[in-house]
Amino acid sequence: MTFSHTECQRCLYPASHPLGLVIDDEGICSGCRIHEEKDTLDWEARWSRLRDIVQPYRVTDGRTHDCIVPVTGGNDSYFIVHAVKNLLGLNPLLVTYNKYYNTPLGIWNLANLRRQFDCDILVQNVNPVSVRNITRTTLRELGSIYWHCIAGQTVFPVQTAITHGIPLIIWGAHQGLEQVGMFSHEHEAEMTRRYRKDHDLMGHEADDLLSTFDTLSEDDIWQYRYPDDASLSSVGVRGIYLGNFMRWDPKAQHELMMERYSYRTARFARTFDCYDHVDCYNFMDLHDHIKYLKHGYAKVTDHASREIRHGRMTREQARQLVAHHERQPVRYQQQWLSWLGMDANALRFVLDQHRHPDLFEQTEPGQWRRRAQPADTGTPRELPEAGFRATSTLANGEADRYVVIGKGYP
Numbered sequence: 001m002t003f004s005h006t007e008c009q010r011c012l013y014p015a016s017h018p019l020g021l022v023i024d025d026e027g028i029c030s031g032c033r034i035h036e037e038k039d040t041l042d043w044e045a046r047w048s049r050l051r052d053i054v055q056p057y058r059v060t061d062g063r064t065h066d067c068i069v070p071v072t073g074g075n076d077s078y079f080i081v082h083a084v085k086n087l088l089g090l091n092p093l094l095v096t097y098n099k100y101y102n103t104p105l106g107i108w109n110l111a112n113l114r115r116q117f118d119c120d121i122l123v124q125n126v127n128p129v130s131v132r133n134i135t136r137t138t139l140r141e142l143g144s145i146y147w148h149c150i151a152g153q154t155v156f157p158v159q160t161a162i163t164h165g166i167p168l169i170i171w172g173a174h175q176g177l178e179q180v181g182m183f184s185h186e187h188e189a190e191m192t193r194r195y196r197k198d199h200d201l202m203g204h205e206a207d208d209l210l211s212t213f214d215t216l217s218e219d220d221i222w223q224y225r226y227p228d229d230a231s232l233s234s235v236g237v238r239g240i241y242l243g244n245f246m247r248w249d250p251k252a253q254h255e256l257m258m259e260r261y262s263y264r265t266a267r268f269a270r271t272f273d274c275y276d277h278v279d280c281y282n283f284m285d286l287h288d289h290i291k292y293l294k295h296g297y298a299k300v301t302d303h304a305s306r307e308i309r310h311g312r313m314t315r316e317q318a319r320q321l322v323a324h325h326e327r328q329p330v331r332y333q334q335q336w337l338s339w340l341g342m343d344a345n346a347l348r349f350v351l352d353q354h355r356h357p358d359l360f361e362q363t364e365p366g367q368w369r370r371r372a373q374p375a376d377t378g379t380p381r382e383l384p385e386a387g388f389r390a391t392s393t394l395a396n397g398e399a400d401r402y403v404v405i406g407k408g409y410p
Contacts, residue, residue: 001261003146006023006321007041007153007191007303008021008023008027008028008029008031008032008033009027009028009346010027010028010308010309010315010332011029011031011177011304011305011308011309011314011315011318012297012301012305012308012318012319012322013031013180013295013297013305013338014297015029015299016295017125017179017180017295018199018295018297019175019176019179019182019199020085020182021181022179022181023177023181025276028180029180029302030181031178031180031305031309031330032181032309033077033120033179033181034177034183034184034185035178035304035309036249036309037184037185037186038185038247038249041065041083041185041186041247043246043247046176046244046245047247049244049245050088050240050242050244050246051088051329054066054067054088054168054170057090057167057168057385058090058154059156059228062091062194062209064164064339065091065093065120065164065166065167066090066091066092066093066168067090067091067092067093067166067168067169067170068094068157068160068161068164068166068168068169068170069081069084069091069092069093069094069095069170070094070095070096070097070153070154070169070171070402071095071096071110071113071121071128071155071158071170072096072099072106072110072116072153073095073102073103073106073108073109073110073113073278073279074106074109074276074277074278074279074280075172075276075277075279076172076173076250076253076265076372077109077110077113078109078113078116078254078257078261079172079253079254079256079257079333080120080170080171080172080242081094081113081117082117082257082261083242083258083371084104084170084242084258085117085245086153087117090170092119092170093119093120093121093122093160093166094113094114094119094120094121094200095120095121095123095156095157095160095163096110096121096122096123096124096153096156096224097123097124097149097152097153097156097282098123098124098125098126098127098152098277098404098405099149099153099408100131100339100402100404101149101280101281101282101283101336101339101402102279102280102281102402102403102404103266103279103280103281103371103394103395103403104263104394104395104396104397104398104401105279105392105393105394105396105398105404106279107264107279107403108264108278109263109264109278109280110260110277111264112261112262112263112264112286113261116261116262116267117261122160123291124152124217124223125158125405126148126152126223126224128404129220130219130220132147132220132339132341133158133215133216133220134147134148134216134220134221134224135147135148135340135341136342137214137216138209139347139348140282141209142202142204143265143290143293143294143350143351143353143354144202144283144287144290145282145286145287145290145336146262146283146287147202147204148224149280150200151200151201151206151224152223152224154191154196154200155196155224155225157169157225158191158226158227158232158237159227160191160237161226161235161237162231162232162234162237163200163249164236165235165237165257165290166235167236167237167238168238168240169191169237169238169239169240169372170239170242171191171240171241171242172240172241172242172248173241173248173250174189174244175199176189176195176199177189177241177243177244178243178248178306179302180303180385182319185243185244185245186244187244188244189241189244190210190237190238190239190240190241191238191240191241192239193226194288197226197230198290202376204288205225205226206221206222206224206225206226207221207225209221226290229326250275250306251273251310251312251321251387252306254275254276255275258389263275264278264392264394264396265278265388265390265392266278266285266296266391266393267390267394267396268284268285269285269325269331269392270284270285270289270298270299270300270325270326270328270330271284271287271298271299271300272303272304272321272323272325272386272388273299273300273303273386273388274388274389274390275388276299276303277305278394280334281332281335281336281394281400282332283299284335285330285332285333285334286330286332289330290351290354291358292358293351293353293355293360294354294355294356294401296359297322297326298322298325298326300321300325300326301322301326303313304318304319304321304322305318307386312387313384313386315348316341317384320384321383321386322386324383326376328387332345332400334377335400335402336402337407338340340343343357348366352366352368355368357369358371358399391393408410
């Protein structure tokens with residue numbers, strides 16, 4: 001991918017955004033333009049439209065579930081379940097994929113979610129040998145330690161829809177719409193096999209990982225395989241996004257869930273957002289560091305751009321926060337190395353193969369320097385207040401260790 005220094009004049013996204021971003025003649029990106037719809041659409045009419053969509057899926061005899069809702073112990077799970085159960089009046093079956101990088105806080109949040117909303121939940125635990133085998137392959141080939149997480153989180157709900165005969169899956173917001181304006185809200189884009197492969201999975205389905213030059217086998221990848229079209233059609237599976245029908249605002253939604261349902265939050269070193277992905281040690285840490293090496297920006301840019309668009313942060317405040325947080329060191333790398341059985345030098349060697357050549361230059365063997373970018377700025381003595389509140393820690397009062405399989409809480 002060719003790197004471009006061109007940057008949106010409203011948010012902080014570069015034109016080289018991996019999801020594909022267009023900057024218009026006024027210097028405003030497609031993501032900011034689509035975000036403008038949040039202040040112009042008739043959201044009452046959009047919500048009424050959603051009620052009409054889900055009506056045929058309601059089960060009248062009460063003996064089964066109306067829909068499937070994918071959840072984790074972080075992100076937008078609480079708000080999605082709240083909207084589906086309390087606002088739409090549906091009876092959801094919750095499903096979750098065990099990512100193995102679980103924080104104690106994430107396990108607590110997931111148990112609390114089940115308790116607060118009184119929902120049934122299914123958990124997929126792929127055997128740890130296969131998960132480690134896949135992670136070694138995707139790290140080497142794709143520069144990703146998170147492929148198995150995204151693959152599992154996006155395919156297990158679809159597999160469950162078929163095995164349980166529940167056609168409707170309700171997701172939160174569409175990443176491509178929210179970040180880069182890939183669609184309009186009125187397009188009502190739905191979850192598809194193609195979007196999952198091209199963007200979520202970096203162009204590689206499970207079967208694409210198999211190679212005569214690798215050790216992965218059918219036994220490793222079969223649980224990540226997306227169902228075939230005949231199976232999808234026989235059940236009538238469809239995945240809709242709540243964000244097309246509600247004015248999506250993660251900060252406001254999380255704070256509502258903190259107040260009503262005791263959702264717990266935690267601080268990260270590499271971003272100011274205390275609410276997002278608190279269920280995982282790696283997403284805002286090692287995974288985020290790898291994103292920075294590959295694409296030149298970190299998750300804090302996603303959060304800062306979102307806050308600019310919602311009018312809660314100026315561009316200069318956002319830039320100061322980004323400059324500070326994206327330079328913070330990785331804190332939980334050793335936990336990941338111990339889990340995979342890998343040496344720190346080996347990880348460094350592999351990651352160096354995935355550094356963006358236009359962003360980093362090697363000054364001597366093993367030593368790298370970030371090339372100067374026009375947007376680089378010094379960190380002020382006092383950072384701007386971002387307005388996020390931590391109520392716990394990732395360890396949630398325990399040791400910082402992966403909860404490989406969480407026992408839950410009473």
